[in-house]
Amino acid sequence: MLEIKNLKASINKKEILKGLNLNIKAGEVHAIMGPNGSGKSTLANVLSGKKDYDVKGSVIFEKEDLLELPIEERSRKGLFLAFQYPVEIPGVSTSNFLRTTLNSIRKSKSQKELSALDFLKLVKEKSAELNIDEKFLSRPLNVGFSGGEKKKNEILQMKLIQPKLAVLDETDSGLDIDALKIVANGVNTYKNKSNAFLIITHYQRLLNYIKPDFVHVLSNGQIIKSGCMELAEDLEKTGYQKYTNA
């Protein structure tokens, strides 16, 4: 599904990603762990197409050259980024935002746009799965939301849009244990054989609830070690230093 080869990215002439390689197949869950400043969020930004980066290397997503596509095209092709810090948009209600984005994506796939009524039915069903209060939908997008509400909102959008590949950028940060379980459950119920996840995190905590197939250690812009769940457990015990010094 996703094939990253020798990916390099720099910002203001400072190289952050220094030749990163990664393959993700349908049905797989990959976790990327690493210390602060290792390039985790840069990877998420570069994959989704954020400007400001000077990018080299190749990224093939669903047989297409991802780096050639504008941000919205990547999204319409099935790449979803759950933001670490979702932005506030005053005046735009959450439900209006969700419906506008969902319909824009449906339209790009020549699917029928959802009527207000159909959308409401769908969004109520998905919100209930995430324990989201309906009142939340009429509030302006992310304005005054708690950390947990913002992250739940990201997962809600993922479930509505139904991407092929979801990149979760530190979705666990700022969550209490109950919210963490709800978010993890949201991911687990969405996971299937034809989609995939790339989970970026500092801690092993989230991985207790979402079982990754592969764990990678990112350090200084490169993946320096890959393994399975045991690697994450070991990292939690001994820290990153053992690997980064190696």
Next chain:
Amino acid sequence: MKNQNIEKLKDYKYGFTTEIENIKSPRGLSENTIKFISKIKKEPKWMLDWRLKAFRRLSSLKEPNWQKPKYPKINYDKLYYYSAPKSFSEKPKSLEEVDPKLIETYNKLGIPLQEQKRLSGVAVDAVFDSVSVATTFKEELNKHGIIFCSISDAIQKHPDLVKKYLGSVIPLSDHYFATLNSAVFTDGSFVYIPPDTKCPMELSTYFRINASETGQFERTLIIADKGSYVSYLEGCTAPMRDENQLHAANVELVALDDAEIKYSTVQNWYPGDEKGKGGIYNFVTKRGACRGKNSKISWTQVETGSAITWKYPSCILQGDNSVGEFYSIAITNNHQKADTGTKMIHLGKNTKSKIISKGISAGKADNTYRGLVDINRKAENARNFTQCDSLLMGNKCGAHTVPYIKNKNSSSIIEHEATTSKISDEQLFYCNQRGLDQEEAVSLIVNGFCKEVLQQLPMEFAVEAQKLVSISLEGSVG
């Protein structure tokens, strides 16, 4: 010139010109011009005298120059003050007699005048250059005793009402442009709602400037008698021309005891090209008097067009417990300039006013909110709430807020809130990541910013206004 126009039509779809033979007044501003206008409109002597009085006052008034957007001197002697399709030398008695070219013009503008295609629940008065082309649903409104016609008709058929109220809110010698309008006004709408009557449909006037080198001087007068209600909307467009054209309108509203007038404007005059050439100077005086107790006047404006927009729709809150409201969206893009806001003059007891202003600047545009809240000595317990928000797009535009507050009564409460924000790259990135392209993203964010004002528009026009807001800003983000 013509081909150029067609190419540019993509950006401003109302920019076409109707090829039609005109009757024009002699060029320039003189007593003769005024006599010509009055004669061609077959006006009674009192009307001509009123115009001439205004004209004489004009010579003692100076064109104001305190506004932020400056403009090259207007040569008033070069302008035509009256221009009407030739077929109007005898006013058509029914729509069947109206030149098909005019009907087609309004069809193109999305304002069908034919019976079968009319917007349901909306009565339209269509003003083309200096004359009213047609007024729809007249008979239906007559049944309720409502008068909705052109001001020219009203001068002929309802002289008592016109004499009583014309100039009663905007005095003859108010200021330069208002006085100019009083001298040379050509057409506009007249509305009278009898006591205890709720107007059963939206009333609207559609203004179109077509002829070149012509100023449009519309005059509108709306009277809501005791206990009545009316909602009125005006729309405006003009062809694309390289010259600047002057539109100096006067609009007067009078609300008697317990009456309510809701006045909405969707202004989309030609804004000039992306280099700032051409466009309308929209210098308009709009004022409403809440003359009766418990009366209410509400102004809503969506200003997206014009090279320069310069207007302050105001409320004089004379009656006790009267309410004035002003909801505004002013969008300036490219080289457009706006200096707009409102005046709320509190005279009566327990009077309330509310001002919500949303200014959006993009390109190299400049947008100023200027407003006055004036609480008179006798206005016990007056209350005002003002909110001015500015949104900037890019780094070459400007936004300014100039609120004046005069308070002479210590029992009043005045609140003022103001914010300035920018559409951030982070917001755009977030929207793009959720599948919206740049223009969809801007449209969503801007419409969210304006929501409080858009909600005030009558249902029939809200969707149209939303689209207009998006279109006016197309191409404004990188």
